[in-house]
Amino acid sequence: MIINKAYAGTLESSDIFVEIEPADEGAGIELKLTSAVYKQFGPQIEEVILETLKANGIEDAKVTANDRGAVDCTIRARVEVAALRAKGEV
Amino acid sequence: MRRTMLFFPGNSPNMLLNAGYLGSDSLILDLEDAVAITEKDSARILVRNAITGLEYEKEIIVRINPVGTPFWEKDLETIIPVKPHMIMPTKVGTAEDVRIVSAKIAEIEEACGMEAGSTKLIPLIETALGIENAYQIATADSRVCALFLGGEDLTADLRCKRTKEGKEIFYARTRIVMAARAAGIDVYDTPWTDVEDFDGLVKDAEFAKSLGFTGKSSISPRHIPYINKVFSPTEEEIQYAQDVIDCIERAKAEGKGVVSLRGKMIDAPIVARAVQTLEAARQIKGGK
Amino acid sequence: MSKLLKDLKEAIRLSGLKDGMTISFHHHLRNGDRTAVMVLEAARELGIKDLNVNISSVFDTHASFIDMIKEGVITGIETDYMGGAVGKAISSGIMEKPVIFRTHGGRPGDIIRGASHIDVAFVAAPTSDAEGNCTGKMGKSACGSLGYAFADAMYADKTVVITDNLIEGILDKPSISGEYVDYVVAVEKIGEPSGIVSGTTKITKDxxxxxxxxxxxxxxxxxxxxxxxxxxxxxxxxxxxxxxxxxxxxxxxxxxxxxxxxxxxxxxxxxxxxxxxxxxxxxxxxxxxxxxxxxxxxxxxxxxxxxxxxxxxxxxxxxxxxxxxxxxxxxxxxxxxxxxxxxxxxxxxxxxxxxxxxxxxxxxxxxxxxxxxxxxxxxxxxxxxxxxxxxxxxxxxxxxxxxxxxxxxxxxxxxxxxxxxxxxxxxxxxxxxxxxxxxxxxQRGDKVVAEVLYRDGTLLDRIYNVID
Structure with missing residues (x-):
């Protein structure tokens, strides 16, 4: 699968900015998360991001996420759109 | 009961989070004008997830992009499966426009195993052609359950200025009300666009009510209490409705056929109206 | 003898302030306050340390407290409110003794009933006369009410009024009477007007x-x-x-x-x-x-x-x-x-x-x-x-x-x-x-960084250090 660099979301309150970059095959997901609520929700956010990437068929990528207190359904939406854009499916 | 419909930009998580708590009877989650061309994909997925994830307790209307754009089909494919109450097709000019959208929705409903025809339509009429075809649009499809007037685009199409007095949309307003009522459906008025002018808003809403509109939409949460008040029955109206019902009950008990109240004969439409008023009052009590 | 002294250091010396004593401030100048830091810096220059600071509120303008805690100039804080800047440092555990939190009512109550003793009160006053009759209603640093300063001025062993608007003659209708005041010091500025009161408080549009x-x-x-x-x-x-x-x-x-x-x-x-x-x-x-x-x-x-x-x-x-x-x-x-x-x-x-x-x-x-x-x-x-x-x-x-x-x-x-x-x-x-x-x-540690006292002085809760 060809992955282009793509992003989705914003840095507004309650949103999350997600950027996906290509990585070598077999490299897996390298996720860098910064979050305003990292102490409270860091692991939960990472899990939701990884799960959504998997559901959208992204297996190898560098992913950067900057979270401003987004709830799960927003995180899922932004990751899905970033994934679709990275795959050129929009 | 729908007195107010409040627009929310479909790509703003923060606004979608609190959309259900701002006092409007219905929410219009917008994929059209409030969303940049480059973010159409983002907005429709965000709105889809908001509908499933945010426990809205209000009626959900999703405004989609017009037929003819590259977006409207994807909008429907993404949104219909999460079962919004209504879809608002935009720039609707003819009955055919409605049927195209309805057919696409039917396809998706079937594919998802949804009940056929469960998704309703509230066409947004905002062109001169749409106004002239209002009755045909209202009766084009059984999904259509209300009409909605869009004053901003309409005046652009008419090549006239949109004013606060609104004389330029007077014909459109009466025409669309007539069409909707002739078709036996509800009809909603265009938003008041001056966010700070509450006196103007109230006058405009009162005028719309006097013409027969069911309710009015808004782009500002601060407008909602004002519009709700205008479209809610007054104490006097509620009292009169109660008197009508009491009068009918009494007459029934006494076995009287013809009934009059305050020197006026009470016939079926008056009773129907009284029932509507009391039902509206019951639903509103305590709301905003 | 005139109460009017030439500078803060003289006031500190004459007040008898020594290591280990309690000094107090009010927070009517809010985030514009310069007085508390000014006094503490003067005390530091005089070599005084181990001070217990009783201040009705700590704002971010008091961020230099952090260094003074590290240096041992300040070893205790008693307050009713603490903003995020000093609060964060305290929460990390920089001070040995826990901060004592009171309420706005509990603080004067404890001062008056003797549960909280003040050795020297430093009262920033937007306008004062040479006798220490002072008010917050006038002057370039006007802050209005001086409500939180009364108990300090009346019950401290010594009271020093610090003003940036010293008037000639006797002040008419003072808030705090000069009878409670031992010394008066005129300085150039007790606060930054922009931080003292906001222009207008605005209703939310959210x-x-x-x-x-x-x-x-x-x-x-x-x-x-x-x-x-x-x-x-x-x-x-x-x-x-x-x-x-x-x-x-x-x-x-x-x-x-x-x-x-x-x-x-x-x-x-x-x-x-x-x-x-x-x-x-x-x-x-x-x-x-x-x-x-x-x-x-x-x-x-x-x-x-x-x-x-x-x-x-x-x-x-x-x-x-x-x-x-x-x-x-x-x-x-x-x-x-x-x-x-x-x-x-x-x-x-x-x-x-x-x-x-x-x-x-x-x-x-x-x-x-x-x-x-x-x-x-x-x-x-x-x-x-x-x-x-x-x-x-x-x-x-x-x-x-x-x-x-x-x-x-x-x-x-x-x-x-x-x-x-x-x-x-x-x-x-x-x-x-x-x-x-x-x-x-x-993640919280086991060091108590603050004790929250209820208004009657009983312990309501403890705040522990935060682990980053």
């Missing part, structure tokens, strides 16, 4: 805040207390002010003549006074220029001491006469306990101020807060710090409905009767969890 305010005003109307003689206090937060505005509209429409408005006073309360919603304003602190102007010119706008405002040891205090107070919260739990001391990481960024005093005194203590802010739930199972006991909190108003303390079933009935959306606080907590998820508990 739609959620407005919905909360609307519910709050309607709930007060439905409570049965909104009638002639009504008394009221509100915070300066956006939603609280908006609630006051809606309340004013209802009072004007129904022609209700209240008795008094209380507390920290904003222009909105002044407006209510001028519109006849209240007969009097009792003012322990001015929040903005409109309030300062009003307390100077309107005889019905009256300065009161913090003791008169809220001391639990004074029977005829004002909070006991309050009908309704509207308050904020950073957290509230399902037992209605409120946290206003720490953020969601357990890091100090606030304090009681008059929160628990007014909650205890008022007939209805109403918390206004959104259900959550950027994924952090306000309604929780258990607050990280108990600032105000739930038994004194009556109502929580959120955008998702109004929760009433089960101790007040009659209020719940009244609200329902008025058609207001009454909800169970447990349902709000569950709703917040479904929306936001369940947060991880903050």
């Amino acid at each position: 739609p959620v805040g407005l919905v909360i305010a609307d519910y709050a005003a309607k709930a007060i109307e439905a409570s049965g207390l909104l009638k002639d003689g009504f008394s009221f206090q509100t915070g300066a937060g956006g939603a609280s002010l908006a609630a006051a505005k809606y309340l004013k509209d209802i009072m004007m429409e129904k022609n209700i003549k209240g008795s008094f408005g209380l507390g920290g006073i904003t222009s909105y309360m002044v407006d209510m006074l001028e519109c006849g919603c209240f007969e009097k304003l009792y003012d322990v602190q001015c929040f903005d220029l409109g309030a300062v102007e009003s307390i100077r010119t309107n005889p019905n706008h009256i300065e009161i001491t913090a003791e008169k405002y809220a001391s639990p040891w004074l029977e005829e205090n004002m909070v006991n006469d309050l009908d309704v107070v509207i308050l904020g919260a950073t957290e509230i739990d399902t037992n209605f306990n409120v946290n206003v001391h720490t953020d969601s990481n357990g890091c100090i960024m606030g304090g009681s101020g008059g929160h628990s005093d007014t909650a205890a005194g008022a007939k209805i203590a109403m918390i206004v807060a959104p259900l959550s802010r950027a994924r952090i739930s306000i309604v929780t199972d258990e607050v990280l710090c108990k600032s105000t006991p739930g038994s004194t909190v009556d109502v929580l108003v959120t955008q998702c409905g109004i929760a009433v303390n089960p101790l007040r079933p009659e209020l719940s009935e009244r609200f329902k009767e008025a058609g207001l959306p009454v909800v169970d606080i447990h349902d709000l907590a569950e709703k917040a969890k479904r929306l936001n998820g369940v947060p991880l508990k903050p």
Whole structure:
């Protein structure tokens, strides 16, 4: 699968900015998360991001996420759109 | 009961989070004008997830992009499966426009195993052609359950200025009300666009009510209490409705056929109206 | 002998200030205050250390306290409120002794009954004469009321007035009488005017805040207390002010003549006074220029001491006469306990101020807060710090409905009767969890960095150090 660099979301309150970059095959997901609520929700956010990437068929990528207190359904939406854009499916 | 419909930009998580708590009877989650061309994909997925994830307790209307754009089909494919109450097709000019959208929705409903025809339509009429075809649009499809007037685009199409007095949309307003009522459906008025002018808003809403509109939409949460008040029955109206019902009950008990109240004969439409008023009052009590 | 001294250092020397003593300050100059830091720097230069600082509130303008703690100049802090800058450092555990948090009523109460002794009080005064007769109502650093400074000036062993507006002759109608003052020092500037009072406090335009305010005003109307003689206090937060505005509209429409408005006073309360919603304003602190102007010119706008405002040891205090107070919260739990001391990481960024005093005194203590802010739930199972006991909190108003303390079933009935959306606080907590998820508990150590005293001086809670 060809992955282009793509992003989705914003840095507004309650949103999350997600950027996906290509990585070598077999490299897996390298996720860098910064979050305003990292102490409270860091692991939960990472899990939701990884799960959504998997559901959208992204297996190898560098992913950067900057979270401003987004709830799960927003995180899922932004990751899905970033994934679709990275795959050129929009 | 729908007195107010409040627009929310479909790509703003923060606004979608609190959309259900701002006092409007219905929410219009917008994929059209409030969303940049480059973010159409983002907005429709965000709105889809908001509908499933945010426990809205209000009626959900999703405004989609017009037929003819590259977006409207994807909008429907993404949104219909999460079962919004209504879809608002935009720039609707003819009955055919409605049927195209309805057919696409039917396809998706079937594919998802949804009940056929469960998704309703509230066409947004905002062109001169749409106004002239209002009755045909209202009766084009059984999904259509209300009409909605869009004053901003309409005046652009008419090549006239949109004013606060609104004389330029007077014909459109009466025409669309007539069409909707002739078709036996509800009809909603265009938003008041001056966010700070509450006196103007109230006058405009009162005028719309006097013409027969069911309710009015808004782009500002601060407008909602004002519009709700205008479209809610007054104490006097509620009292009169109660008197009508009491009068009918009494007459029934006494076995009287013809009934009059305050020197006026009470016939079926008056009773129907009284029932509507009391039902509206019951639903509103305590709301905003 | 003249009380007027040439500089601060002379005042410090003559006051007899020594290592280990307690000095005090008021916070009427708020985030514009320069006096506390100025005095402490002078003390440091004189080689004095191990000072216990009793200051009615610590703001971010006092950030240099952090270095002075590290150097051992300051070894103790007693306060009613601590802003995030110093709060964060304290929470990391930089000071050996725990901070002592009191309430705005408990502080003067403890000073007066001798539970909290002050060796030297340094009173920043926007205007003073050479005898120490002083006021906050005039001068380039005018701050209005000096309510929090009275107990300090009257009960400290020595009192030093520091002013940047020394007038000739005798000051007419002083707030604090010179009889309590030992020394007077004139300096160039006691504060930065921009930080002392804000130009105008603005009502929120946030739609959620407005919905909360609307519910709050309607709930007060439905409570049965909104009638002639009504008394009221509100915070300066956006939603609280908006609630006051809606309340004013209802009072004007129904022609209700209240008795008094209380507390920290904003222009909105002044407006209510001028519109006849209240007969009097009792003012322990001015929040903005409109309030300062009003307390100077309107005889019905009256300065009161913090003791008169809220001391639990004074029977005829004002909070006991309050009908309704509207308050904020950073957290509230399902037992209605409120946290206003720490953020969601357990890091100090606030304090009681008059929160628990007014909650205890008022007939209805109403918390206004959104259900959550950027994924952090306000309604929780258990607050990280108990600032105000739930038994004194009556109502929580959120955008998702109004929760009433089960101790007040009659209020719940009244609200329902008025058609207001009454909800169970447990349902709000569950709703917040479904929306936001369940947060991880903050990592806290076992060092006590602060003790929270209730207004009567009893220990209410302990705050532990935060591990990063």
